[in-house]
């Protein structure tokens with residue numbers, strides 16, 4: 001066996017026969033670090049993408065009290081979303097840093113899936129460790145794991161009228177069994193990829209909208225830091241995608 005010839009399997013192109021996506025993550029900036037380049041390209045093509053955040057990321061900046069941090073990070077998230085053509089950003093108001101996988105989270109995400117009726121659901125790494133250029137072996141955080149797992153489960157919950165029946169009786173949300181894929185960014189075991197070329201510049205601008213967060217995180221020039229991070233990730237995926245910069249996803253069909 002020749003390892004260089006065998007190499008890792010090529011990533012499949014992401015499905016394109018869909019119109020609506022719902023992206024569900026734990027914190028402001030998760031989508032910008034993960035997959036905003038792909039989202040920019042999808043909205044350019046006339047697709048609708050809605051963001052759903054489980055928290056406002058209020059525990060994310062050491063030097064800013066959560067009460068002051070929540071509105072700041074919410075505003076930065078809305079600005080980031082607007083850069084990549086996403087006008088709707090919703091927050092579930094779970095508490096940052098102590099998210100728990102469980103029925104409350106599954107129910108809240110299932111409700112959003114019923115409201116927005118997406119064919120594609122996007123989330124972030126539910127696995128114990130990170131993939132991506134800088135990931136290698138780093139432990140994932142509890143919030144990401146909880147939201148990722150709850151989102152994968154909620155894609156099914158949303159379609160079953162007997163799971164969380166109160167969503168129909170109390171909120172009038174009919175079951176939606178139309179989710180065809182859940183695509184997870186940042187995993188150690190991607191299966192698919194989307195071309196990052198067309199959206200890469202806007203993904204840089206989008207991540208840079210998290211000004212307060214990045215200023216607290218690094219002394220580097222913000223643009224240099226952001227560009228290096230996003231370029232590194234898209235180049236790593238390129239090695240399995242015909243050499244084209246790409247955003248990698250692990251896709252779970254339904």
Ligand SMILES: [Zn+2]
Pocket residue numbers: 026027029030144
């Ligand atoms: Zn996060």
